[in-house]
Amino acid sequence: MPAPPAKTPEKKRSRIQIRNRRKIMDAALDVFSQHGFRGATLDQIAEAAGMSKPNLIYYFDGKEAIHVALLNALMTEWLDPLREMDASGDPLEEILGYVRRKMEMSRQFPRESRLFAIEIIQGAPRMLPHLESDLKPLFDEKCALIAGWMDAGKLALQDPQQLIMSIWALTQHFADFDTQVRVLVPDEVAGWDAANAHVETIFRAILTPTG
Amino acid sequence: MPAPPAKTPEKKRSRIQIRNRRKIMDAALDVFSQHGFRGATLDQIAEAAGMSKPNLIYYFDGKEAIHVALLNALMTEWLDPLREMDASGDPLEEILGYVRRKMEMSRQFPRESRLFAIEIIQGAPRMLPHLESDLKPLFDEKCALIAGWMDAGKLALQDPQQLIMSIWALTQHFADFDTQVRVLVPDEVAGWDAANAHVETIFRAILTPTG
């Protein structure tokens, strides 16, 4: 009896397994980010991945396993821009740098942004643990860092929690609500430039210390 | 053969029809805003509405008809806060008033906010026409109004399109990403107050004319 590849005792993965798992996860990202978990079907994912449905199940334990694998893989890199915010840099530039990285991610990885957005909007049924264990500590850490900067007079006083969340709200909006944005601001290139400038203006305005 | 109530030649609706259609739409709002269109099932809606599935179909032509009816009904009132922004008022107060009304809607009608959010994120398959026909004209009109205020020196110069979209991004974030917000800022009441204050700070900061 050939042991299925993705079992609890993890074995080395062959080249084929690595390649096919990648293809599946990419296809699943397409489908899940467009329909959410319940709205997505294995057939859709299989077709997008260019393989048969039973073949999906050969590489992943089921629909839920694919979704979880996706969320796990993405959670890490999704938080990287925030991790990079460093205590040793110039406060205003650190925050603006974070804003820029986040905007860049929205433009380059809109599917990932939407996947998270849908998951959260639907109550994060498969991600709440990650929010508590990964996001929350990082969030608290960076809030403390920002609070420290503010105490030192390097930034205007703001609620750090609200500050970070407003960065998320603004930067993710352009990925998540892309359809709407494109209706209202048809010129995509100009829209992005304007968005970048606008968001930067906002955070410069509320963070520049008033001397 | 008793003619189904909701046909092309619209007839008067009885008290029972009005009551039951309301119940169905309220239940559908619950379910659709939590699972999206494809992820929602008629059985879920029927149970939430406290009636049998065939009874749903008696009042609406099908799943899609319920969803469309919901979106139609909501689109109107959802744009009301923006419509109220008036040329004759004080510019800064008009915009801040809009921001406050939008925040209030996010708090009072999170389901509606999520329903729209999911629909847009998924590419607005059933709402694109409305975006073009309802939202776009209003958006353009209010952009022109704001641009006029800025030209007159009553507001700091900003891109009006980006300004309105950033209002949406910030105000809707608290409804749509409620699950995440609650993980990071457990005290709901305090969080809400802080959010209101923060959002107001932002728009005051970037709109107050620098005289």
Next chain:
DNA sequence: CGTGTTTTTTACCATTTGGTAAAGCCACGA
């Protein structure tokens, strides 16, 4: 080449889901 293992396909299956047919119920006016 031959043999054991990994990968893929074909043929299914049970459940769920959107929807229908038709019979039953119930209020109300003649």
Next chain:
DNA sequence: TCGTGGCTTTACCAAATGGTAAAAAACACG
């Protein structure tokens, strides 16, 4: 009292969906 017409339920159905069994094909490697 009996219809009559709006409302509701029961009993279904065909298609879609997540998943399985097992044979077939492709592969690795001595």
